[in-house]
Amino acid sequence: MSNPGLVRKPPPTPAGDPGWRAALETLTALRGAVAAVQRLALESIDGENADALVAAVAELNRSMAHHLPLLQKTATQGAAVPAEVALQLQRLGADIQQISQTNTRLSAQAQRALDVLFPADAVKAYSRLAGRASPFASSNGAASGYFKT
Secondary structure, eight states, X not given: OOOTTSSOOOOOOOTTOOSHHHHHHHHHHHHHHHHHHHHHHHHHTTSSOOHHHHHHHHHHHHHHHXXXXXXXXXXXXXXXXXXXXXXXXXXXXXXXXXXXXXXXXXXXXXXXXXXXXXXXXXXXXXXXXHTSOOTTXXXXXXXXXXXXX
């Protein structure tokens, strides 16, 4: 999934506005992109591949890196942060934390499945039979050394 227009030039800042309007628009766009990534993460559970999720996460990463200077500049201009901007920043942080937790759960589920498919004792026994370390062997789960990139 691509978010065309998400990485865009910030709108011009009117005189007297330290950039809050632009920051709010940026935060709104970022929260939308984060919601799309979260949705794709949950959809990828039932899907056969995660290409759309990977593409959306890459686009979100580029967008967040692109917009961070604007948000930092606006936040350090000395003016009190408007409540709406502060709330959107707080919500964006919570949204990103939720994606992180979803990723952790998905990784743990995949690791448990691999441990069931390739029990450590069986992998070690076959490795010894072969006289060398199996590509499946690792210290972090039965098959993690083979499947992790």
